[in-house]
Amino acid sequence: MGARIICVVIGYLFGLFQTGYFYGKAHGIDIRQHGSGNAGTTNALRTLGKKAGAITLLGDAFKCVVAVLVTWFLFHNSQADIMPLLNLYTGAGVVLGHNYPFYLKFKGGKGIAATGGLIVAFNLPMAGIGLVTFALGYGITKYVSVGSLLVVTGFLIELVVFGQMGWFGMSGAHRIELYIVGAFLTLLAVWRHRENIKRLIHGTENKTYLSKKN
Incomplete structure (x- = not known):
């Protein structure tokens, strides 16, 4: 249980880096006071343009990848049998830190880019499936929210399906x-x-x- 708590804490600390918020501040605005009022990728895109959206997406995804790498270095020897689980706890911590940063009065983003980074760090084939899922969901509807919700729902389905297929090499209780x-x-x-x-x-x-040009 101690390793799980450490992973969540590490993740939360990395999640506190609000890419969109800091990018906005560097350009003289608090993006949480514009558009949808959150500090995520979509609001950065709508408020500051495509460059801001891309930087926010990459920054918020990358912080989760780095957090997972940190926990892997800490635990891959002592907890090798449950590393997929610890990686997921780390990602959950990053999403919590991103969504609820204490220094911004717990007003952050929605955690989709961070979850995307988690999926990349967790399993590349699953990340590929997620990318296709988002592209189809957004391409058909033009709603980022639909693509985002399909990605996280698909990730859960993939966890169960691939977990039952033995992809992650863990015992039944850990699965x-x-x-x-x-x-x-x-x-x-x-x-x-x-x-x-x-x-x-x-x-x-x-x-x-x-x-659309910005």
């Missing part, structure tokens, strides 16, 4: 724990997108055209 952490990440993403979901239901959700 169940892996699924629970994955379900937590999915439910957290749904919760953070609750307003988007309401707007989707009522047909008032904003579309984001990634090809």
Whole structure:
């Protein structure tokens, strides 16, 4: 249990680096006071343009990759049999730090880019599936929120399917724990997108055209 707590704490600390917020501040604005009011990729894109959106996406994904690498170096010898689980705990910590940064009064982003970074660090084939899922979801609907929710839901499904196929090499109890952490990440993403979901239901959700010049 101690290793799990350490992974969550490490993840949370990395998650505190709010790429969109710091990029906005460098350009004289707090992006949380514009657009949707959060510090994530989509709001950075809408508020500051494509360059800001790309930097925010990469920064928020990369911080999760680095956090997972740190925990791997710490535990890959002593906890090799449950490293996939510890990686997931680390990613959950990053998402929590990103979504609820204490120094910004717990007002951060929605955690999708950070989750994307987690999937990349966790398993590259699954990351490829996630990329295709987002591209299809966004390409068909032009709603970033739809693509994002499909990615996190798909990740949970992949965890269960591939876990049962023996991809992660863990015991049954640890696999169940892996699924629970994955379900937590999915439910957290749904919760953070609750307003988007309401707007989707009522047909008032904003579309984001990634090809639009900024």
